[in-house]
Amino acid sequence: MIFRDAIAADIPILADFARRTYAAAFGDSMAASDLEHHLTHRLGDTYFAEALRRDVFPLALEGGLAGYAQFGRADVEGAQPGDMQLRRLYVDPGRQNSGIGSILMRRALARMAEAPRIFLDVWDRNTGAVKLYERFGFRAVGTVPFVTPSGEVTGHDLLMMLIPSEAALRPPQ
Numbered sequence: 001m002i003f004r005d006a007i008a009a010d011i012p013i014l015a016d017f018a019r020r021t022y023a024a025a026f027g028d029s030m031a032a033s034d035l036e037h038h039l040t041h042r043l044g045d046t047y048f049a050e051a052l053r054r055d056v057f058p059l060a061l062e063g064g065l066a067g068y069a070q071f072g073r074a075d076v077e078g079a080q081p082g083d084m085q086l087r088r089l090y091v092d093p094g095r096q097n098s099g100i101g102s103i104l105m106r107r108a109l110a111r112m113a114e115a116p117r118i119f120l121d122v123w124d125r126n127t128g129a130v131k132l133y134e135r136f137g138f139r140a141v142g143t144v145p146f147v148t149p150s151g152e153v154t155g156h157d158l159l160m161m162l163i164p165s166e167a168a169l170r171p172p173q
């Protein structure tokens with residue numbers, strides 16, 4: 001498996017992969033119109049072109065894209081200069097639970113090791129992902145309302161935080 005960061009030429013493939021993996025993971029849990037809005041506005045080629053200017057997208061490649069992460073400067077409420085945020089972590093549905101997500105996570109965290117704090121938010125019902133994040137030392141520190149494009153609050157994301165200087169950045173055993 002090859003690990004490298006996305007470049008501009010990867011955007012069409014990355015955006016397509018991001019839309020497919022998001023729809024596979026969460027498509028059944030939201031209204032079709034909200035899903036469509038998210039796929040178009042938060043996971044469109046235009047979004048990725050813009051996000052690539054400020055965020056890093058580590059890719060896992062093996063016969064195509066197998067997974068990706070996204071991290072950058074933290075934009076959560078209360079973030080301080082230097083704080084970082086893991087914004088996304090997705091693995092191809094056919095290749096989940098084979099360690100790819102953990103490798104991407106470990107590599108991303110290693111590159112944020114100098115940050116005072118690392119944040120992420122995760123749907124509170126996404127117990128698999130929460131478990132993975134807890135294994136890496138993230139702890140819930142609050143909640144963030146999940147607002148649909150129509151303005152409806154349909155649930156809460158957990159806000160999780162890791163202090164790298166206090167955590168051993170080891171992969172799960």
Ligand SMILES: CC(C)(COP(=O)(O)OP(=O)(O)OC[C@H]1O[C@@H](n2cnc3c(N)ncnc32)[C@H](O)[C@@H]1OP(=O)(O)O)[C@@H](O)C(=O)NCCC(=O)NCCS
Pocket residue numbers: 021025088089090091092095096097098099100101102103121122123126127128129131132
């Ligand atoms: C979460 C995700 C990135 C993890 O990547 P992965 O390659 O599948 O994970 P790994 O194989 O490295 O690690 C497996 C661990 O992840 C956790 N996990 C991930 N998905 C899980 C699920 N559906 N159910 C239970 N545990 C799950 C568990 O801790 C599991 O360890 P275990 O098998 O010992 O219980 C991947 O499953 C994924 O893309 N899920 C859909 C998208 C998503 O939820 N992304 C996170 C959004 S915040």
